[in-house]
Amino acid sequence: MHAWPASDVPALPGKGRDLKIHDTATGGPVSLDPGPVARIYVCGITPYDATHMGHAATYNAFDLVQRVWLDTKRQVHYVQNVTDVDDPLLERAIRDGHDWTELAERETALFREDMTALRMLPPQHYIGAVESIPGIVPLVERLRDKGAAYELEGDVYFSVEADPHFGEVSGLDADAMRLLSAERGGDPDRPGKKNPLDPMLWMAAREGEPSWDGASLGRGRPGWHIECVAIALDHLGMGFDVQGGGSDLAFPHHEMGASHAQALTGEHPFAKAYVHAGMVGLDGEKMSKSRGNLVFVSKVRRDGVDPAAIRLALHSHHYRSDWEWTDQVLADAVERLARWRAAVSRPDGPSADALVEEIREALANDLDTPSALRAVDRWAALQQSDGGTQEGAPGVVSRAVDALLGVAL
Structure with a gap:
């Protein structure tokens, strides 16, 4: 599976700052110091549906992580998956009378278009669940052979008791985990499981559903969590720097994935930091496909909104906060983009050196985009009121906003 084209990232003078970011597992900030390759x-x-603003906010956050690292002159090895076979996808295909593979391909293509328009940096490896099955099967077999997995009516489950570190990612107690498991794709009430929280690794073939050869596991398809583990271990190995996603993935997805990997390898941790973006709401509720309260990136683009304004709307809220998408949020971003573009349209202006360092400092401090936006606002206001005499300063500002915030002025 291929990703989307990369936009150029301008090189800035000097060197960026190392990133300090909130780690869900420890509940506080951690200073990340990757090697030459983060x-x-x-x-x-x-x-199974188009990219909505909740998706965009999540991928915007981790695009910023990459940009901060690139500004420190590191390389970035970025991996992302596509869960191109799963219950929600199959259910939507049946509901709408579509072939599930065509639905997945169509919506993945639209996601690529949205990411390209928003100038999100693409992953080096963009991997689908289906193409990962040959690598998933041996991992499930290994877990079973190590006594970390068991069979139940043809399905294979992971035993959470096999990982002494289970629970450290989300920090939730058993009751909270059980409630979330039931809400987020688990089956805690299934009879015969050793522990209600045990997640499925391999689902035996069901009539009318797609299945693949699972060698000694029999025909079936992979569970949700083992998919990401197989892809991450194959392309990044244990102890990579950041595992990212929306806050609704902390449990069960990231918790279970970490335990799968740790039980497989005997090493800890799976990732050095678990970073989660907040939820975007609409009309008082979390924006989600199940609720149908979605604002689609593609629809906003078709309405003629500049994708740069969409990114500024996302930047106007801290990535970890839960917030509401409103017409006013977008209108403010459109107005801000116009002011910034007017400010950089002149040949000279106020000194830009301090501004570049202020943006760097804000982003290095847990991706504080609201502070970064306010810094550029102040520079633009100075440009409007008195201008300045530093030749080329607007060009420096334009390149910094592009390189660090992904917004083309």
Whole structure:
């Protein structure tokens, strides 16, 4: 599976600052100091509908992580998956009378278009669940052979008791985990499981559903969590720098994935930091496909809104906060983009050096985009009121906003 084309990232004078970011597992900030190559895995879409603003906010956050690292002169090894076979996708295909593979391909293509328009940096490896099955099967077999998995009526489950570190990612107690498991794709009430929280690794073939050869596992398809583990271990290995996604993935997805990997390898941790973006709401509720309260990126683009304004709307809220998408949020972003473009249209202006460092400092401090936007606002206001005499300063500002915030002025 291929990703989307990369936009150029301008090189800035000097060197960026190392990133300090909130880690869900520790509940506080951690200072990340990757080696020459920073490694990040971000969980991708289940392609049964178009990209909504909640998706965009999540991928915007981890695009910023990459940009901060690139500004420190590191390389970035970024991996993202596509869950191109799963219950929600199959259910939507049946509901709408579509072939599930065509639905997945169509929505993945639209996601690529949206990411390109928003100038999100693409992953080096963009991997689908289906193409990962040959690598998933041996991992499930290994877990079974190690006593970390068991069979139940043809399905194979992971035993959460096999990982002594289970629970450390989300920090939730058993009751909270059980409630969320039931809400987010688990089956805690299934009879015969050793622990209600045990997640499925391999689902035996069901009539009318797609299935693949699972060698000693029999025909079936992979569970949700083992998919990301197989892809991450194959392309990044254990102990990569950041595991990312929306806050609704902390449990069960990231919790279970970490336990799968740790039980497989005997190593800890799966990732050095677990970073989660907040939820975007509409009309008082979390924006989600199940609720149908969605604002689609593609629809906003078709309405003639500049994708740069969409990114500024996303930047106007801290990535970890839960917030509401409104017409006013977008209108403010459109107005801000116009002011910034007017400010950089002149040949000279106020000194830009301090502004570049202010943006760097804000982003290095847990991706504080609201502070970064306010810094550019102040520069633009100075440009409007008195101008300045530093030749080329607007060009420096334009390149910095492009390189660090992904917004083309």
